[in-house]
Amino acid sequence: MVRVRMSDVAARAGVSTATVSMVLNGVNGKRISPETQQRVREAAEAVGYKPNSVARSLRTQQTRMVGLISDTIASTPYAGRMLAGANDVARDQGHLVVLVDTERDAEAERLALQALNGQRVDAIIYACMWHRMVEVPPGLPEDAVLLDCAPVTGGRAAVVPDERAGGMAAVRELVAAGHRRIAFLDAEERFGLVASGLRYEGYLAVLAEAGIEPDPALHVRAEPVAGGGREAARRLLDLPAERRPTAMFCFNDRMAMGAYAEAHRAGLSIPGDLSIVGYDDQQLVAAELDPPLTTIALPHYEMGRWAMEVALGVRQADPAVPHLMPCPIIRRASVGPPPAQFGD
Amino acid sequence: MVRVRMSDVAARAGVSTATVSMVLNGVNGKRISPETQQRVREAAEAVGYKPNSVARSLRTQQTRMVGLISDTIASTPYAGRMLAGANDVARDQGHLVVLVDTERDAEAERLALQALNGQRVDAIIYACMWHRMVEVPPGLPEDAVLLDCAPVTGGRAAVVPDERAGGMAAVRELVAAGHRRIAFLDAEERFGLVASGLRYEGYLAVLAEAGIEPDPALHVRAEPVAGGGREAARRLLDLPAERRPTAMFCFNDRMAMGAYAEAHRAGLSIPGDLSIVGYDDQQLVAAELDPPLTTIALPHYEMGRWAMEVALGVRQADPAVPHLMPCPIIRRASVGPPPAQFGD
DNA sequence: AACCTTCAGTTAATCGATTAAACACACCGC
DNA sequence: GCGGTGTGTTTAATCGATTAACTGAAGGTT
Numbered sequence: 001m002v003r004v005r006m007s008d009v010a011a012r013a014g015v016s017t018a019t020v021s022m023v024l025n026g027v028n029g030k031r032i033s034p035e036t037q038q039r040v041r042e043a044a045e046a047v048g049y050k051p052n053s054v055a056r057s058l059r060t061q062q063t064r065m066v067g068l069i070s071d072t073i074a075s076t077p078y079a080g081r082m083l084a085g086a087n088d089v090a091r092d093q094g095h096l097v098v099l100v101d102t103e104r105d106a107e108a109e110r111l112a113l114q115a116l117n118g119q120r121v122d123a124i125i126y127a128c129m130w131h132r133m134v135e136v137p138p139g140l141p142e143d144a145v146l147l148d149c150a151p152v153t154g155g156r157a158a159v160v161p162d163e164r165a166g167g168m169a170a171v172r173e174l175v176a177a178g179h180r181r182i183a184f185l186d187a188e189e190r191f192g193l194v195a196s197g198l199r200y201e202g203y204l205a206v207l208a209e210a211g212i213e214p215d216p217a218l219h220v221r222a223e224p225v226a227g228g229g230r231e232a233a234r235r236l237l238d239l240p241a242e243r244r245p246t247a248m249f250c251f252n253d254r255m256a257m258g259a260y261a262e263a264h265r266a267g268l269s270i271p272g273d274l275s276i277v278g279y280d281d282q283q284l285v286a287a288e289l290d291p292p293l294t295t296i297a298l299p300h301y302e303m304g305r306w307a308m309e310v311a312l313g314v315r316q317a318d319p320a321v322p323h324l325m326p327c328p329i330i331r332r333a334s335v336g337p338p339p340a341q342f343g344d
Numbered sequence: 345m346v347r348v349r350m351s352d353v354a355a356r357a358g359v360s361t362a363t364v365s366m367v368l369n370g371v372n373g374k375r376i377s378p379e380t381q382q383r384v385r386e387a388a389e390a391v392g393y394k395p396n397s398v399a400r401s402l403r404t405q406q407t408r409m410v411g412l413i414s415d416t417i418a419s420t421p422y423a424g425r426m427l428a429g430a431n432d433v434a435r436d437q438g439h440l441v442v443l444v445d446t447e448r449d450a451e452a453e454r455l456a457l458q459a460l461n462g463q464r465v466d467a468i469i470y471a472c473m474w475h476r477m478v479e480v481p482p483g484l485p486e487d488a489v490l491l492d493c494a495p496v497t498g499g500r501a502a503v504v505p506d507e508r509a510g511g512m513a514a515v516r517e518l519v520a521a522g523h524r525r526i527a528f529l530d531a532e533e534r535f536g537l538v539a540s541g542l543r544y545e546g547y548l549a550v551l552a553e554a555g556i557e558p559d560p561a562l563h564v565r566a567e568p569v570a571g572g573g574r575e576a577a578r579r580l581l582d583l584p585a586e587r588r589p590t591a592m593f594c595f596n597d598r599m600a601m602g603a604y605a606e607a608h609r610a611g612l613s614i615p616g617d618l619s620i621v622g623y624d625d626q627q628l629v630a631a632e633l634d635p636p637l638t639t640i641a642l643p644h645y646e647m648g649r650w651a652m653e654v655a656l657g658v659r660q661a662d663p664a665v666p667h668l669m670p671c672p673i674i675r676r677a678s679v680g681p682p683p684a685q686f687g688d
Numbered sequence: 689a690a691c692c693t694t695c696a697g698t699t700a701a702t703c704g705a706t707t708a709a710a711c712a713c714a715c716c717g718c
Numbered sequence: 719g720c721g722g723t724g725t726g727t728t729t730a731a732t733c734g735a736t737t738a739a740c741t742g743a744a745g746g747t748t
Contacts, residue, residue: 005704016728021706031725053462054407055704057398058733065442065463073428077421077627084417087445091452096459098409099443101431108435115440118397119409226632254632261634264608283421285629288570288598290605349734360698365736374737375695399734402703 004049013043020044024051057120065096066311067116070127071104077283078300079129082147085304086125093312095122106137113139123311127304131160131195147307148300150322157317159306159325163195166296166327167202167249170277173294173329174247175210177275178337182207183245185232185255187224196251199279203249217243224251229258237266246274246338253278253286256293256334271336281330292332299325348393357387364388368395401464409440410655411460414471415448421627422644423473426491429648430469437656439466450481457483467655471648475504475539491651492644494666501661503650503669507539510640510671511546511593514621517638517673518591519554521619522681526551527589529576529599531568540595543623547593561587568595573602581610590618590682597622597630600637600678615680625674636676643669 010017015036023032023040032040043049057063068086073079083099090097098121102108116124117139124141128134128149136151146158174182184203187196200219207214220235222228229250236245250256256278260270268274270291278286281297303325309315317323354361359380366374367384376384387393401407412430417423427443434441442465446452460468461483468485472478472493480495490502518526528547531540544563551558564579566572573594580589594600600622604614612618614635622630625641647669653659661667 003704007704017705018707018729019727022727025706027707031727033726036726050458050462052402052464052704053459054398054401054464055733056706058396058402058704058735059706061733063398073424073431076424079424080417080420083443084445087417087443091444091455096442096444096463098440099427099431100435100440101428111435114394115397118394119440120396120398226634230634254628257632258634282628283419284598284626288601290570290574290602347734351734361735362699362737363697366697369736371737375697377696380696396734399703400736402705402734403736405703 003052004047006049006051008047009040009044009049012047013039015040061120062122063120064094065098065119065121066090066308067098067100067112067119067121067124068127069100069102069109069112069116069124070129071102072129073099073101076129078280078298081300082127082129082304085301085306086127086147086308087304089305089308089312089314093308093314095312097308109137110139113137117141125307125311127307130193131163133194143311145307145311145317146322148303154321155319157310157319158322159303159310159317160322161195161298161303161327162324163198163327164202164205165324166279167199168206169202169327169329170199170249170279170296171203171206173277173331173335174249174275175206175212177247177335179247179275180210180212180338181215181218181243181245182212182247182249183218183220183236185229185236185248185250185259186219186221187251187255188221188228191224193224193251195279199249199251215243218245222255224255226254226258226261229255230262231258233259233262237262237268247335248274248276250276250278253280253282253293253295256295257285257289260289260293271334273339275335275338277335279327286330287332289334291334294332294334295330296327297330299327347396348391350393350395352391353384353388353393356391357383359384405464406466407464408438409442409463409465410434410652411442411444411456411463411465411468412471413444413446413453413456413460413468414473415446416473417443417445420473422624422642425644426471426473426648429645429650430471430491430652431648433649433652433656433658437652437658439656441652453481454483457481461485469651469655471651474537475507477538487655489651489655489661490666492647498665499663501654501663502666503647503654503661504666505539505642505647505671506668507542507671508546508549509668510623511543512550513546513671513673514543514593514623514640515547515550517621517675517679518593518619519550519556521591521679523591523619524554524556524682525559525562525587525589526556526591526593527562527564527580529573529580529592529594529603530563530565531595531599532565532572535568537568537595539623543593543595559587562589566599568599570598570602570605573599574606575602577603577606581606581612591620591679592618593621593623595623597624597626597637597639600639601629601633604633604637614678617683619679619682621679623671630674631676633678635678638676638678639674640671641674643671 006017010020100112124144127147132149134149150158220232222232278295286293310317350361354364444456468488471491476493477496478493494502564576566576622639625639630637654661
């Protein structure tokens with residue numbers, strides 16, 4: 001791996017490095033004769049010249065690198081989709097992404113920010129792997145973009161999923177199928193999930209628009225994992241027949257997985273006896289349940305793209321209010337009409 | 345964000361930039377009086393000096409950045425664990441990781457390599473998200489490290505999971521519980537998974553060491569997803585009672601998920617009537633099945649660490665042969681003794 | 689007194705590009 | 719013959735650090 005410098009190209013082409021630079025960068029204000037351009041290009045090709053971005057960055061004050069600080073890359077399967085979205089945009093714009101995982105540690109965050117600042121990255125994205133409200137870490141540049149989190153103080157470009165609309169889409173799907181007794185298997189409040197309140201708002205909004213009186217007994221809370229979903233489903237199925245739900249909207253796909261298990265135990269078929277909608281479109285799971293789960297997808301890829309587009313100035317953002325990214329419904333096979341005795 | 349240069353610190357402390365550099369970098373061969381050191385440090389603190397790594401890199405010819413080329417960050421939930429391992433080591437060594445996703449496209453790979461080379465990263469890791477044999481892309485430096493893949497031609501430092509040992513651990517667990525009729529729910533050959541052959545080798549090796557004659561009817565293949573697992577399990581459970589397996593070793597957790605479903609349909613309890621072991625320890629799934637799945641974990645985090653350690657020279661690797669990373673068994677609740685009538 | 693060491697720093701070259709300003713030359717008009 | 723204009727290219731400063739080589743003063747030796 002020999003290092004070829006611009007001066008090597010210049011020497012071979014019999015010109016100065018200035019000329020080489022202008023030719024190779026296609027500087028348009030300057031006029032270089034076509035013959036010289038040709039010679040320079042051939043020389044560069046011949047010696048296998050590859051520009052040294054470090055030197056270029058020093059001079060131009062841009063590194064064409066974007067820092068991506070994330071609170072956890074390891075522990076969620078969604079992280080990849082965000083990274084992919086951000087990465088695709090970065091690539092198209094000729095940028096590279098520098099990834100730092102801070103594991104939600106304030107000191108690590110400080111260090112990361114310092115390192116990225118030292119590397120003079122052109123922009124910074126601060127990403128969370130769960131939709132959260134965050135205290136913006138001190139030292140985060142004004143123009144940093146927040147991804148899947150919103151600043152408690154406001155005033156930063158940020159993108160989060162439109163959880164309320166997602167909740168509405170889920171419940172509308174059930175209402176459209178004819179259900180009127182629709183349960184919401186929510187996460188317990190102690191987990192402090194902002195998604196929980198918003199999805200519930202969506203749930204209530206659609207019931208209202210459909211003229212359905214919400215039944216408090218159908219809003220149950222549990223741990224947002226399969227076990228919790230199972231337990232919540234059991235409580236609902238234990239209700240007297242006339243108060244029992246014909247459909248369940250689950251806070252996430254894992255709870256839906258638990259609800260499936262409990263439905264099977266109770267001898268109920270899905271969607272014949274019970275319809276279920278999840279949330280997250282968790283890869284390797286939602287599509288593999290039996291029957292495949294109708295769910296609301298979290299738009300991680302799109303949010304990753306959005307954040308990178310704003311970071312690189314391809315798109316403008318209003319820092320006053322977080323951008324709400326739509327959560328599309330993924331229709332599979334877990335929703336059907338309510339059982340006959342409940343039909344109308 | 346004012347840019348403070350070293351010369352600003354030097355001016356404030358009344359010394360030259362050389363002195364500032366020596367003090368701040370703790371160059372030990374050089375002697376700077378304690379008082380001067382003190383003054384320099386105070387000046388640096390006062391003006392908020394942060395070194396410009398771009399300039400430093402240009403001079404020292406090291407960037408303290410490592411390139412990580414991956415074939416897909418988006419589509420697998422394991423990617424995060426690899427990244428986390430690599431990232432942790434990089435951080436401890438004062439390095440940053442630059443991530444590029446090539447989506448298995450040769451042209452994108454070429455571009456990525458060129459970009460990383462241009463940025464003069466100190467090392468390169470080439471990562472796959474499924475254990476594969478790969479053609480090393482042209483232009484990949486000699487000292488690049490392969491992660492979760494092995495070069496078809498050999499000769500590069502590489503790390504892959506020890507699939508054979510993992511298969512052995514899985515089957516030993518079942519043998520130890522008393523099973524003798526153990527099925528292997530394998531992936532179909534057309535998927536070209538190197539893990540498949542190796543896990544099967546492990547399966548056969550343990551049967552041999554336990555003195556169990558392998559029954560070809562118990563080696564079934566299907567698509568390595570839940571549906572495939574279900575179908576494979578059905579074929580096995582349809583066998584006449586005396587040839588039916590009492591335990592199933594599944595190629596992956598998704599197939600195990602299908603096997604669970606089929607077992608329930610057949611009215612079999614796990615692990616009372618049927619024991620199951622998976623592979624992958626897929627997050628958000630293996631632990632959430634009911635009962636929680638005993639499985640073999642893929643050591644993604646450890647492989648990520650190993651690769652980064654080798655890349656940064658913290659650890660030596662033998663390029664002649666890929667390093668085999670152990671796959672630990674994760675004991676949960678899906679393995680028990682065989683049903684009484686099969687006991688001995 | 690002449691010479692050598694040691695100490696505490698400074699000077700200046702260097703890394704490899706970019707780019708404003710200067711320069712050389714040809715051509716043109718009067 | 720002289721200034722003006724255009725063209726094509728070079729010169730040299732610059733980005734912000736690192737570091738080998740040097741300097742100048744103080745102290746020690748013979």
